[in-house]
Amino acid sequence: MLTTFFYPSYILIAFIVVLITIPKNDLKKYFIYGVLLGGLGDVVVVGIFQNFLNIIWFKNAGIFNVLGQNILSPPSWILTVMIFLSFLPQQKTFQYIYVFAFALFSVCYGYLVHNIGLFDFRPWFYPSFAYLTFLFWWSFITWIFIRTSSLDKRDSLIY
Numbered sequence: 001m002l003t004t005f006f007y008p009s010y011i012l013i014a015f016i017v018v019l020i021t022i023p024k025n026d027l028k029k030y031f032i033y034g035v036l037l038g039g040l041g042d043v044v045v046v047g048i049f050q051n052f053l054n055i056i057w058f059k060n061a062g063i064f065n066v067l068g069q070n071i072l073s074p075p076s077w078i079l080t081v082m083i084f085l086s087f088l089p090q091q092k093t094f095q096y097i098y099v100f101a102f103a104l105f106s107v108c109y110g111y112l113v114h115n116i117g118l119f120d121f122r123p124w125f126y127p128s129f130a131y132l133t134f135l136f137w138w139s140f141i142t143w144i145f146i147r148t149s150s151l152d153k154r155d156s157l158i159y
Contacts, residue, residue: 003060003117007072014079022086029149030082037141038081039074045137046073056121070118084138085145099138106134 022030046069049056061070089098107127113119114126121130 034078034082038077042074042077102138103134
């Protein structure tokens, strides 16, 4: 039962956090970044790591299983990227710490989803290679956001 309601619960909580923390006028802009870098990014990364490399895989998705993937994973990533970008620090030093910490959070979340029984991986992939993957992904998201967003008036993380 916990496996069935985990992703819907996460999505509901993240959606509430998004509504509380992101100004209404900025929701659309953050949503675009969430869809492109979070949701679509999840589909691409899972497609590569699951379907081509067979390093990770979803399991026990039940009614949420679509083509071997959990259909609720991309919406979870959309909301997570929106929250990540809305709290991105302005100072470059704190941006580095924030990205490193979010990569660690992502590995911990992966373990949580694994322990619940919704996700599995090759033993050698977690935590080291997974951390490097998430570190690259969050750095890429930060770099794209800083370079392209009208919402961001910060010092850039990567020159």
